[in-house]
Amino acid sequence: MQSCRLGVAAMTHVPLYVYVLFLLLIWMGLSQCRPRRVRLERLAIMPVLMAIMGARGFDGLFVHASVADMIFALAGLGIGAAVGWRHVSGWRIAVEKAKRSLSLPGDIMMLVIILATFAFEFLLHAAAASHAAWFSASFVPPLAALVWAGFVGMSLGRNLHLISRYMSVPAQPADQAR
Numbered sequence: 001m002q003s004c005r006l007g008v009a010a011m012t013h014v015p016l017y018v019y020v021l022f023l024l025l026i027w028m029g030l031s032q033c034r035p036r037r038v039r040l041e042r043l044a045i046m047p048v049l050m051a052i053m054g055a056r057g058f059d060g061l062f063v064h065a066s067v068a069d070m071i072f073a074l075a076g077l078g079i080g081a082a083v084g085w086r087h088v089s090g091w092r093i094a095v096e097k098a099k100r101s102l103s104l105p106g107d108i109m110m111l112v113i114i115l116a117t118f119a120f121e122f123l124l125h126a127a128a129a130s131h132a133a134w135f136s137a138s139f140v141p142p143l144a145a146l147v148w149a150g151f152v153g154m155s156l157g158r159n160l161h162l163i164s165r166y167m168s169v170p171a172q173p174a175d176q177a178r
Helices: 002-011 016-031 040-061 067-088 109-129 140-168
Strands: 036-039 094-096 101-104
Touching (some): 036 040, 040 109, 040 140, 101 140, 109 140
Antiparallel strands (some): 036 101, 094 101
C-alpha cells in the first residue's frame, strides 16, 4: 500500500503539459491506424519531430554526448531504419503524382513507436528526478542514445521507403492525364 501512495505522489509532480503532450501523441498515433491519403511533404514531419524530441531529451538528461553515445546512436538509427523500411515493404499503396500524395493502409506501427518513445523518455526523466541508482550507470547514456535513435530510425526508414516507392512510379504524361 505504501508503494502505491508513493507512485501517486510522484505523479503529482508531472507537469500538466506532459499530459497534454501524451494525449496529442496518442491522437497522432491513432490517426495512423486507419487508411488515409498523405501528401508527400508530410512524410518528413514525424522523423523530424522524433529526432528533435530525442535530441532534446538526451541533452536535457545527460551532460554531453560521448563518442560511444554517438556510435550507439548511429547503430540505433541504422537498425531502426532497417526495421521501418522492412515493415512497410509489403504495404499496398496508391501513388497519385498529380496531387503529390500516397494512399496508405492503416497501421499501428507509429502508435507503438510514439507510445514506446514517450514511455522510455518518461522512465528516464522519472529516474533522473528520483535519483534512481541505475540512472547513473555508465551504460545508460549509450543505451538511451541507441533506443532514441532506434525509434527515430523506424520512423525515418518507414517514410524513406514510402518516398522511394512514390519516386519509382513514373509520372503520367500530360496527354494521358484524366
